[in-house]
Each structure stands twice: as C-alpha cells, then as structure tokens.
Amino acid sequence: MQEQNNTRKKLIIYNTLSREREEFNPINPPHVxxxxxxxxxxGEAHLGHARPAITFDLLFRYLRHLGYKVRYVRNITDVGHLESDADEGEDKILKKARLEQLEPMEVVxxxxxxxxxxxxxxxxxxxxIEPHASGHIIEQQxxxxxxxxxxxxxxxxxSVYFDVLRYHKKHKYGKLSGRVLEDLVTNTRSLEGQDEKRNNVDFALWKKAEPTHxxxxxxxxxxxxxxxHLECSAMSMKYLGEQFDIHGGGMDLLFPHHECEIAQSVAVTGRDAVRYWMHNNMVTINGxxxxxxxxxxxxxxxxxxxxHELLEQxxxxxxxxxxxxxxxYRSTLDFSNEALQAAEKGxxxxxxxxxxxxxxxxxxxSTWDVKDFINKCYEGLNDxxxxxxxxxxxxxxxxxxxxxxDGKETFTAGDLEKLKNHFNLFVFDILGLQQKEKGEDSGLAGGLVELLLKLRQEAKERKDFATADEIRDELNKLGVEVRDVKGGFEWDIV
RNA sequence: GGUCGCGUGGCCGAGUGGCUAGGCAGAGGUCUGCAAAACCUUUUACGGCGGUUCGAAUCCGCCCGUGACCUCCA
Incomplete structure (x- = not known):
C-alpha cells in the first residue's frame, strides 16, 4: 500500500444512477x-444474503487498503416491512412472532x-455501525x-403517505430505476386497503397500527x-450525513426501495444524498x-x-x-453442486x-515478472x-x-518478498479468504501426524513400503491427506 | 403489458473490435516404489440471421430463448 501508487490506476465503480463506470472520488477524502x-x-440468512455481504465486504476491505477511512453502515431491519399476502399488511416480524409464540424482539x-x-x-x-430500525424510531418520525x-x-x-405525484412535479421520481411515473400510475396493480392513498404510487412513511399489531x-x-423505506434514509442521514459516497444493496431493492429512499432524502434536503449507487446481482438456482x-x-x-435435498455435500x-x-458482483451467479465443488478445489x-x-x-x-502480476491484480480490482x-x-x-x-522457476530475494507479501495481501486481506482450520486440537493431533509421517519417511528409506503405505492409508482413513514432495511430505486434514 | 438485463466450450465464469482469461471436469505426458500433489501438453466457445468494418464473441438491426423489477425480497 505504499510504493506502487504511481503504477496504480483509480478505482472505477459502476454507478447504477448514471448507468456508467465512474472514477471513484469521495466527497471528503480520505473519509468514505x-x-x-x-x-x-x-428468518435465517441464505446464500442470497451472502452475496451483498461479501461484495461490500470486499469493497470495504479494498477501500481501507487504498488508505481511505471508511465508515461502513449496514442496517438491521427489524420493523416495518409489510407482507402483501396478509390481509391488511402485517408486519413480518410480528407474524413470525405469533407463529412461534415469542416476543417480536426475541425473534429479532x-x-x-x-x-x-x-x-x-x-x-x-x-x-x-449496525443500526437497528427499531432503535431509530424518533429519527424516522x-x-x-x-x-x-x-x-x-x-x-x-x-398514517402518513409520501405524495409521489407532487414530488415528481419538481424532482424526477424514477431516475434510479428508469421507471416512467405515468406508466407506474396506470400499471400498478391495485392493492387492498390502499384507499387512503391519493395515488397508487404513493408509499407509506408512517403506518397506523391496527389493534392487534x-x-x-x-x-x-x-x-x-x-x-x-424510511429507515435507510433516516439512518444513513444520521450516521453519514446529508450527502455521502456509496450506497449499496441487492438489485432487487432498486425499485421501489432505493427509488423511495432517493425521494425521501431529496424531499428533505432538496438534493441527492448518494453519489454512487452500487447493486449486486442475484444468486440464481436453476436460472x-x-x-x-x-x-x-x-x-x-x-x-x-x-x-438440504439439493446439496450433495x-x-x-x-x-x-x-x-x-x-x-x-454485477453478474448473476448460478448455484450448482458442480460449480461449488469446482470452487472448493480451486x-x-x-x-x-x-x-x-x-x-x-x-x-x-527472477524468471517471472512479479511487478506485472501485482499491477494486473490491482487493475482487476480497480475495474x-x-x-x-x-x-x-x-x-x-x-x-x-x-x-x-519444484525448482523450475526462480525469484530474487526481493521479488520473493514482494510476491509473498502481495499474494498474502490479495488472498487474505482483500479477498478476505482464510485457511480452513486444521482440526480442533491441531497441537496434539498435528504433532502425532508429524511423528507418524517421520516414521513413514524412515520406512520408505529402508524400502519398507508395506509399512509406509499402511501409515498413509490409515491416516487417509482418519481424514489426513498425505502428499510426498521433494525430500519430505505435506499433509492436510480434509 | 411496461422498464432493465442476460445468452461464451461438459460445468462455473472473465473479456467487449485485432493479443492464450482463469477455475473445475476430460485426454496424454513428466515426476514418484506406488498413490496423491505439482508441473507440461491438449480437445470442446462465443443463441440464430443479416449489416457495419481490412477485421466482431465484442458495434448496429431483427428474431429466438431466458431472467430481474413493476408486491415483501440480498
């Protein structure tokens, strides 16, 4: 993160708002x-939830690596989402709570x-910061x-509703998702219990609670x-200010959620709150x-x-x-056992x-250009x-x-150091990968494995292959994979 | 119906005008007591039809297929 700044290009981010790749420049550097x-x-997090979490974790890690001081706010939604299949729109949290006879906050x-x-x-x-919607009722009010x-x-x-048509007269509603308001007005299906709204495109800012709620x-x-949609507007404004750099989320939130967020913020401050909108694509299963x-x-x-019935392992x-x-992150990613197994091996x-x-x-x-490798990695990330x-x-x-x-390629001490540092940097710090843990008490177990493999090595040297194979086979049965390498051995718990 | 997107080899997945993406799987080989690992070589591509261009998987048009959103959703 120090000396190669001259060779490094700027981070380019695809901005959903402009539908273009843009150079990332924070409003108040070095803060983001x-x-x-x-x-x-x-409910339990599923594979789909892992995608934005990992996508924006990568962004968070990379921005910090680039030297930015990042305040990363990711909310917990624990109130307020209405369920359309319930008769009069029941809070999701509440519904689950009733089913399981728990306090709503217990479910949360x-x-x-x-x-x-x-x-x-x-x-x-x-x-x-991980703000809860339920902890910011006053800010929302x-x-x-x-x-x-x-x-x-x-x-x-x-109840209080947002007047979309009135807003649209002065500001453009739909600019993020590309919706045409006139189409929305005519196309939106009529929902039950929506008579209170002046127009079907209006959305609730505050909803009256029925007695059972x-x-x-x-x-x-x-x-x-x-x-x-209110919590994200209120909490982002509280912790990041009236204007901030990046707002992320899944593509499925683009409309209406993020569109409404924009409307809410613009209604309050008169200007856009977000500079770069980023949306990750979906995980698919059978397309x-x-x-x-x-x-x-x-x-x-x-x-x-x-x-799970769909999982082979x-x-x-x-x-x-x-x-x-x-x-x-902007491509769909299709789940399959084959793809997962390929990822596992890789x-x-x-x-x-x-x-x-x-x-x-x-x-x-050095027989290989380490600097070129490093630059290419940065180029990939920056793109x-x-x-x-x-x-x-x-x-x-x-x-x-x-x-x-194997001795077939060589590196100078300087290149080797550079390679080692950057390989580790990219793999662990930026991609956020980590070694799988090698069993619980690797101290004792590891020592025993080492001891056995040393005995096996000796057996091999005196050409006692029966003993050598027995040790390897038995270790294999216990889940220890043994690999012979030049002048020694490697092992892994699989 | 409206808006936006996608269609790459057996599978996943980059690329977006000329240069081998990569991983996994398959085939052959090197190494090894054997095995595994590693390394080397290698087969299978850009949905279809037109157009632009010296040259297109990449740009344009049409068609086909498919998905997301329009209702809570990562």
Whole structure:
C-alpha cells in the first residue's frame, strides 16, 4: 500500500444512477461513507444474503487498503416491512412472532445472532455501525415531519403517505430505476386497503397500527410504525450525513426501495444524498433467483452442514466465499453442486500455494515478472471490483509458485518478498479468504501426524513400503491427506 | 403489458473490435516404489440471421430463448 501508487490506476465503480463506470472520488477524502442495506431479521440468512455481504465486504476491505477511512453502515431491519399476502399488511416480524409464540424482539435477537454468526463464518468484517430500525424510531418520525413540512406528504387516518405525484412535479421520481411515473400510475396493480392513498404510487412513511399489531410506537399521528423505506434514509442521514459516497444493496431493492429512499432524502434536503449507487446481482438456482418468496433458497447453515435435498455435500464457508468472489458482483451467479465443488478445489489449490511460497529459496535471478502480476491484480480490482480477473492472476501466480517450489522457476530475494507479501495481501486481506482450520486440537493431533509421517519417511528409506503405505492409508482413513514432495511430505486434514 | 438485463466450450465464469482469461471436469505426458500433489501438453466457445468494418464473441438491426423489477425480497 505504499510504493506502487504511481503504477496504480483509480478505482472505477459502476454507478447504477448514471448507468456508467465512474472514477471513484469521495466527497471528503480520505473519509468514505458507505451504506448498505442489511438483512431483515425474520428468518435465517441464505446464500442470497451472502452475496451483498461479501461484495461490500470486499469493497470495504479494498477501500481501507487504498488508505481511505471508511465508515461502513449496514442496517438491521427489524420493523416495518409489510407482507402483501396478509390481509391488511402485517408486519413480518410480528407474524413470525405469533407463529412461534415469542416476543417480536426475541425473534429479532435470535435471527440477528444467527446472521452475525454466519457473517463471521464467512469472514465478513463487522460494519462500523449496525443500526437497528427499531432503535431509530424518533429519527424516522422526525424525518416524516420534515417531509410533511415540505408538503411532500399527507396524513390520512393516522398514517402518513409520501405524495409521489407532487414530488415528481419538481424532482424526477424514477431516475434510479428508469421507471416512467405515468406508466407506474396506470400499471400498478391495485392493492387492498390502499384507499387512503391519493395515488397508487404513493408509499407509506408512517403506518397506523391496527389493534392487534404488537410492534407499535406512539407518535403525533397516533400509534403506529415506520414505513417500508424510511429507515435507510433516516439512518444513513444520521450516521453519514446529508450527502455521502456509496450506497449499496441487492438489485432487487432498486425499485421501489432505493427509488423511495432517493425521494425521501431529496424531499428533505432538496438534493441527492448518494453519489454512487452500487447493486449486486442475484444468486440464481436453476436460472431462477434464490429468494424467500420463491421458497427455493438454501440457508447458509444448510450449506455449511450439507443438509438440504439439493446439496450433495457440505460446503465450507470459505468455499462459499470463494465461489461468490469468482463472479463479478454485477453478474448473476448460478448455484450448482458442480460449480461449488469446482470452487472448493480451486480454493484448496490456492491455499496450498500460499503455504508453498514459504518453501521457496531466493535465487540470483527472477524468471517471472512479479511487478506485472501485482499491477494486473490491482487493475482487476480497480475495474469495478472485478474479483474473478484478479483471481485468474492469482492462479497464474500459483502455477509459477508451485513450479518454483519444484525448482523450475526462480525469484530474487526481493521479488520473493514482494510476491509473498502481495499474494498474502490479495488472498487474505482483500479477498478476505482464510485457511480452513486444521482440526480442533491441531497441537496434539498435528504433532502425532508429524511423528507418524517421520516414521513413514524412515520406512520408505529402508524400502519398507508395506509399512509406509499402511501409515498413509490409515491416516487417509482418519481424514489426513498425505502428499510426498521433494525430500519430505505435506499433509492436510480434509 | 411496461422498464432493465442476460445468452461464451461438459460445468462455473472473465473479456467487449485485432493479443492464450482463469477455475473445475476430460485426454496424454513428466515426476514418484506406488498413490496423491505439482508441473507440461491438449480437445470442446462465443443463441440464430443479416449489416457495419481490412477485421466482431465484442458495434448496429431483427428474431429466438431466458431472467430481474413493476408486491415483501440480498
């Protein structure tokens, strides 16, 4: 992160708002404000949730590596999302709570804990701030008041709605998603219980709570709860200011969620809050989006345990992370056992290469251009976080490193140091991969394995192959993979 | 129906006007007591039809297929 700045190009980000690649320039360097839509904690996180988490974790890690001071805000949505299949729009959290006879906040806590655990398993760094919607009711109410004061909202029967048509007269509603308001007005299906709205495109800022509704807060409009899109506007403004650099989330949130966020912020401040909008694409399964409503999702816990009818085996969290990073974030990524298994093998290869770098001895000459490799990796990342391109260069390096470990390629001490540092930097610090843990008490077990393999080595030397093979076969049965290398051995717990 | 996107070899997945992406799988080989690993070589591509161009997977048009959003959704 120090001396190569001259060779490094700028980070390019695809901005959904402009539909173009743009050079990233923060508003107040070296500070960067990053807001990402987090999970709705009414169910277990699935493979689809891993995608934005890992995508923006990569961005977070890379921005920090580039020397930016990043405040990364990722919210927890624990109130306010209405469910369309319920008769009069029931809070999702509430519905689940009733089903399981739990306090709503108990459900929230349960799934939040699970989410954190899964993120930790995926080596996703915690954000700088993780605000809960339920903890920012006052801020949301204040925002509703501001919008009312600006006359972009109206109250009806204890609920407050955003007046989209009025807003559209002065500002353009739909510029992020490319929607044409006139089409929306005529096309939107009529939903039940929406008579209160002046127009079907209006959306709730504050919703009156029915008597049976448990999650409710007092307000000047009566008891209720905040609308669908308000929390992100209120919390991003609180922690990142009226204007900030990057807002991220899944493509499925583009409309209406992010469109409404823009409207809310512009209504309050008169200007756009976000400079760069970034949207990750979906994980698909058999070409279909993996999602709750389609019921075709596989939870992360199921992935890790291999317990799902579609799974042929368990997949290690690092396999999942690597699998996701092997696709550029704006492409769809199709799930299949074959693809996961390919990712698993590739990942393992990369990891054994990391270990082999240590075994290379420096030589007088370098037979490979390390600097070029480093530059290509940066170029990949700078090109809208093109992690697959970067990974392809890592595999190129892996081939050369493995050859060097065999003595077929050489590096000077300086190049070797540079290669080692950058390979580790790219793999661990930026891609956020980590070695799979080698069993629980690797101290004792590892020592025993080493001892056995030393005995096997001796057996081989006196050509006692029966003993040597027996040791190897028995270790294999215990899940220890043995590989003979020049003048010694390597082993792994698989 | 409206808006936006995608279609690359057995699978996943980059590229987006001329230069081998990469991984996994397949085939052959080197190494090895054997095996594994590693390395080397190698087969299979750009949905279809036209057009632009010296040259297109890459640009344009049409067609076909497919997906996302339009309702909570990462």
């Amino acid at each position: 404000g990053l807001y990402v839509c987090g999970p709705t904690v009414y 806590q349960h799934y939040t804990n699970l989410y954190h655990k899964n993120m930790d398993q995926l080596n996703v760094l915690p954000p700088s 204040q925002m509703v008041e501001k919008i009312l004061k600006k006359k972009y909202a109206y109250e009806k029967n204890g 448990l999650m409710r807060w007092p307000s000047k409009w009566g008891e209720g709860f905040p609308g669908w 279909r989006k993996m999602g709750k409503s389609l019921g075709n999702f596989i939870t992360l816990n199921e992935m890790f345990a291999g317990k 368990p997949y290690h969290p690092m396999t999942i992370r690597f699998f996701i990073l092997q696709a550029q 990942f393992d290869r990369l990891m054994s290469t990391v270990e082999r770098i240590e075994k290379i001895s420096p030589a007088e000459k 809208d976080l093109n992690s697959p391109v970067m990974i392809s260069h890592l595999f190129d390096a892996a081939r050369v490193i493995n050859s060097a470990a």
